Amino acid sequence: MAFNLESSNVATRENRIGSITGYIGSLSDLANQSKCGTLKGCSRCFSQSSSCLSTCALNQLSAIRDVAIIHHGPAGCSVAGANAYYLDKVMARKRGVTTSTVYVGTDMNENDTIFGSAESLRKIILEVNRRYSPKAIFVSSSCATGIIGEDIDSIVDDVKTEIDVPIVAVHCEGFKSRIWATGFDISDHAVLSSIVKPPKQKRNTINFKNFYESARPEIIEMFKNFDLEPIFLYCNSTVEELSRLSESLATTCICGTLGNYLGNGLEEKYGVPYIRTINPLGIAGFEAWLREIGRVTGREAAVEKYIEEQRAVYLPQIEEIKKELKGLRAVLGMGPGYTFEVSRVLNELGIEVVWALAWHYDKKYENGDVPPSMQYLLENDVDFEASVADQQNYEVMNILNQYQPDLYLSRHPGSTVWAIKNGTPAVYVADEYMIFGYKHTLEFAQSVLDSIHNRSFEKNLARRVKLPYTDWWYQQNVDKFLEEAKTNGKVVG
Ligand code: SF4
Structure with a gap:
């Protein structure tokens, strides 16, 4: 895509990259339709929230x-x-x-x-x-x-x-x-067009787009192994730091939905390579991401040494905990930058994804490619039922009621709380680094196990809460909703 930084306006995700907010079907169908260009968003006649x-x-x-x-x-x-x-x-x-x-x-x-x-x-x-x-x-x-x-x-x-x-x-x-993530692109466009300056010299820095930099100290330590210094964006950034983003060796991000516009913009305008891999969540994601950083910045040997050391520490522990997670069934509801990445991690941990909801879906990124998370799932023959719904909780509740999963995972409290009130154990994947690298993948697996082992909070809350979703309501809608899902991929309102 050609970036026009002369104009202060940026087109919406719907218009620019064909993103959608309505779909029901399967992961493979969603990806295949994205690839061949036939994917069209379904519209709702009712919207609960946005x-x-x-x-x-x-x-x-x-x-x-x-x-x-x-x-x-x-x-x-x-x-x-x-x-x-x-x-x-x-x-x-x-x-x-x-x-x-x-x-x-x-x-x-x-x-x-x-x-x-x-x-x-x-x-x-x-x-x-x-x-x-x-x-x-x-x-x-x-x-x-x-x-x-x-x-x-x-x-x-x-x-x-x-x-x-x-x-x-x-x-x-x-x-x-209708896609609030268009706001991320709008902020990136403002920074690119008004603050970032052409490079004067290259520096050993790597631009790292994230939300709240909670893992900042450990990531700085990790990058020291490769003689790289991360610049975290935009939380606590200075204008001076931003003005020099074009001098970095590469740009990466914790979430493709968040970082895609800036990464592609810096690459197109200033030749700063954008790391296009699955995200550094879980083992496969972390290793693919690190190796690509190593390749792009010429630090392959140092990266391989680091991977070997970390594997020795964490893989045996992760393998051990996987034995207890095997066979669990999960439903997810997150932004697309996380839904299809966390699905992959759950798969790695032996947890079956029975349904994944994404709050919107970008069928292609700025460079024209299908998002790497989707590509990875398809190449590895992972498939499950999937829908795209901009945080329509009545759809989440229908799915939970029908599938009765062991676990619901969401990155948004307004969605997680409904599952808990429904009595479904839920993990609120609030922090963007909650599944980052080996260490946090292990901690994430332990959190999942904790929520499965101790269900008393959800059980007690569900017993005391009167939900607007009654048994009668579920009986009216569930079949219609799911039948529609399996036949023609249309959303019912
Ligand atoms: S809050 Fe947003 S959607 Fe509501 S009126 Fe203001 S700009 Fe429009």
């Missing part, structure tokens, strides 16, 4: 240290700023750094939505710059500004002469995409 992509985009940007986010929209849109502000401060404290990032809402009112508020926005930008002296300014749109056609680009261009730090319009009207 999220606004601006939360994804602006949470990413506000995690950068000492910047200003100006969210141009009604107060209801910028309420997301409260969570972002809190999280940014906690993450900075955890890392032992400080951040003066500010998140400002412009509080558009009725008058503004009728007559526009370009002049107010101009004044707010200048005042934010005067008062907080941020290192970069991101001016975001919203549904309201999108609908009235507020010309944020012109306002930003206009104030550039009065502001001497990077300033960029961030187009994240919530209505433009």
Whole structure:
């Protein structure tokens, strides 16, 4: 895909790479349809829940240290700023750094939505710059500004002469995409187009896109074995660090959904290789990922030595615990960057995946390839029933009720909690590094075992909670829902 960094706008995932939010069928069918180009998203006549992509985009940007986010929209849109502000401060404290990032809402009112508020926005930008002296300014749109056609680009261009730090319009009207991960691309586009500069010199650094850098110390230690220094993005990044991303030897990420746009953009614009392997979760993922980093950066021997040492420590322990996991049956509900990776890890551990839900599905990435996680499952003859649903919990509940798995795994608390109330043991795969490398794969296997061995919490909670999903309701819908799944892959609402 050609990246147009001259434009502040980025097309949605649906339009750019044909991503979908509705499908029911099997993994192999999903992948085959992706490959031959026939995959089309099914639409729902009912939607239980979803999220606004601006939360994804602006949470990413506000995690950068000492910047200003100006969210141009009604107060209801910028309420997301409260969570972002809190999280940014906690993450900075955890890392032992400080951040003066500010998140400002412009509080558009009725008058503004009728007559526009370009002049107010101009004044707010200048005042934010005067008062907080941020290192970069991101001016975001919203549904309201999108609908009235507020010309944020012109306002930003206009104030550039009065502001001497990077300033960029961030187009994240919530209505433009049903896929909130489009927000990740929007934030990457803003960083690529306004902050990243052409390289002056190459450095022994590797760009590492992640969420909250919880495994930062151990990853820094690991990369020392290969004389590489990771630069974690964007949580606690500085604008200066970001300006030099083009000088790194490679870009990688903990999740393809999160890192795909930045990785491909840096490769296309500045020749920084993007590591395209399955993710470093589980043993196969970790080894494939490390070996590719070794190949791209010319450090194969050091990588092989590290793998050999780590295998000796962890593989016997993982093999031992697999004996207890064998035969368990699991259902998953996660973003696609994790659903098909965690499915692979479960398979490695001997756990049968009976159904995997992805909150959306990218049939191809920016470079035109089917996501590596999907490719890997197909090449290794792994198949299971799969659906794509943007966190429609009524579908999750139907599946749990029908399949009665030993375990439900989700990366979102709003989904995990329903399984627990239903009495299904659940593992909340919250931390992005929870299955990273050998050590965390072992810990993950132990967590699964703990949830299976002690089911009293789920049992007690289920006994005391009255769910809106009654037996009558399940009887009305389950057959219809699953029959449809097996016949023509359509979603029923
Ligand atoms: S941008 Fe649109 S979808 Fe997002 S919070 Fe505002 S009104 Fe809602």
